[in-house]
Amino acid sequence: MPKRLLVIGSGTAGLMVANLAARGLDAKVRRHEVEITVLGERDDYVYQPGFLYVAFDLMDPRNLVRPVRDLLHPVVRFVHDRAQRVDADSRTVLTQGGVSLPYDYLVIATGSRISPEEVPGLADDAHWFYTLEGAVKLREALQNLRGGRVAISVGIPHKCPVAPVEFTLMLDAWARTRGLRDQLEITYTYPVARAHTIPAVAEFAEAEFERRDIKLETFFNMESVDTQGHVLHSQEGTDVAYDLLVTVPPHRGDALGGDSSLAGGGNWYPTDRQFLQVQGHDNIFAVGDTTDLPVSKAGSVAHFESEVVSDNLVGLLSDGHRPGHTYAGRAFCFIETGLEEATYISFDFQHPPVVPTPSRSIHFFKQTYNQIHWANLKAVI
Ligand SMILES: Cc1cc2nc3c(=O)[nH]c(=O)nc-3n(C[C@H](O)[C@H](O)[C@H](O)COP(=O)(O)OP(=O)(O)OC[C@H]3O[C@@H](n4cnc5c(N)ncnc54)[C@H](O)[C@@H]3O)c2cc1C
Structure with a gap:
């Protein structure tokens, strides 16, 4: 019987965790020792930072959307359905479509919505x-x-x-x-x-x-x-x-159909700030916007958290040993300050940000990131 990693959510955090884990567990998945599944209510991925540019007619909305399947590592299975309920005792997730998906490790990456x-x-x-x-x-x-x-x-x-x-x-x-x-x-x-x-x-x-x-x-x-x-x-x-x-x-988190007892106020998941486990559940992790951590709800945070969780999951799914990687609250955000200049903030739990003087080169880096985001999601850079 393969060990099963199930990720709920096919957004930034869900794709990154699954792709990074797949990179580390590729051989085990091919030998059927491990199974990695992403369960997503959407079968397309939307690059949300692009919305800002769409509003000013600086980006074509069609360039912000790609099929989830094209963004996933080939060994990852994708189930297009909505998670309805998590049963932590029996280690299963019930979907809206009536399917029961078992897991050994679960990652909740259901994001936030307005x-x-x-x-x-x-x-x-x-x-x-x-x-x-x-x-x-x-x-x-x-x-x-x-x-x-x-x-x-x-x-x-x-x-x-x-x-x-x-x-x-x-x-x-x-x-x-x-x-x-x-x-x-x-x-x-x-x-x-x-x-x-x-x-x-x-x-x-x-x-x-x-x-x-x-x-x-x-x-x-x-x-x-x-x-x-x-x-x-x-x-x-x-x-x-x-x-x-x-x-x-x-904004609110997703209550998984209002039927899950794991989420707290605002439907945010009470999350351990170092290992990103949902409190009280060693085998359930929360990543990205859906946590209740005192960090920004940002794609960069989803990225840095995904690295920590996937590294630990690769260890756990390889030999049952958690390598002990921890999240330090790292975040990075570009700030567009007009149409041709930008600045940024970079910070973590211990180091508050400073805001450098805006420049054209930082704006150029942001524009470049908008193009390479897809490769970042696929964990190939
Ligand atoms: C206008 C705008 C500008 C932004 N700019 C930046 C920026 O410059 N830099 C930056 O770092 N971040 C930026 N962000 C934030 C960034 O997009 C989010 O923080 C990031 O997408 C969070 O990733 P996530 O995976 O947690 O959530 P999401 O990417 O939103 O993904 C959550 C996924 O889970 C799915 N889902 C939810 N519930 C269920 C369920 N029950 N079953 C199955 N699937 C489910 C959703 O459909 C969605 O696909 C911006 C956001 C917006 C809106």
Whole structure:
């Protein structure tokens, strides 16, 4: 009987864990000693960082989507179905299609998703760039924009910690190139006392906002939207009137059909910060956005966590011994600061980030990464 590794989720973390594990266990899989399966509700993979560029008509949405099968190592089995329930006692996952998949080791990589319905009126009147459909719709709204008040309102936690700042700075630069900037009033709202939860990013963003005449409203937690009057209300009692509302809606994890007892509040999985095991379960790991760790929900985090988990899984599935690789909270995010310049942050649990001066070369590196992401996913670079 082969030992079975089952990965739920065919996004960034799920593909990386499966491909990295397959690279280390290739011979064992071919000898039928190990079986690696990815269970994904989608059979296409979507490169989410591209949404930002789609909104400004800088990328073709068709270039962001590829079939999952093309991105998986040949020895990995792919099951296109939705995980419905995890039964940790019998070590099985039940799918929506009624299939029962047994496992010896389970990786939960179900990501995060937006939940705009939690704010009354938001889904009716707001735009976002957090889904491909949303980015395409926002692209249309921006193409039709001739002036007025643009409000960018952020809810936390959300994936890609810097994307709202990037969108705001790109909007400013985009409006200038179109000769529209003087006709626009841009307001950015954020839930805590500063422009970002990471102090160095907040300091950078606040200076840029001031320099570019972008209004900042802090302590602004979205409560409801008056869709007739086009006013966004906050829980703190303040309002922002808008002609175009762009939001980063609240995010939630996937509750595996609401039937799994493993997830905690917000459907995030309580995760050990070093070994990334779901608490109380030695053979279940959580990777990527779905953890409750105090780290950014970012593709880079999914990548660094996947390296740790796959290395340990290769050891466990080879000789039952865990090599003891640990995750140190490593994260890296590019920050587009306009249409031609970018900066970045790099940090871990012990070392907070600094924000270097934006440059064209960092923007070039980001553009390059957008092209080589596919190879990174396949674990061939
Ligand atoms: C606009 C935007 C810009 C971004 N920019 C950056 C950036 O510049 N840098 C960066 O590092 N990150 C960025 N990110 C964040 C990055 O895309 C995510 O953090 C990353 O994709 C997380 O990987 P994941 O595997 O945890 O989740 P995902 O990639 O979202 O994958 C989760 C997968 O699990 C599947 N799934 C969920 N539930 C089930 C179930 N019950 N059964 C089966 N399958 C299921 C989903 O369908 C999905 O395919 C950005 C995100 C957005 C939206």
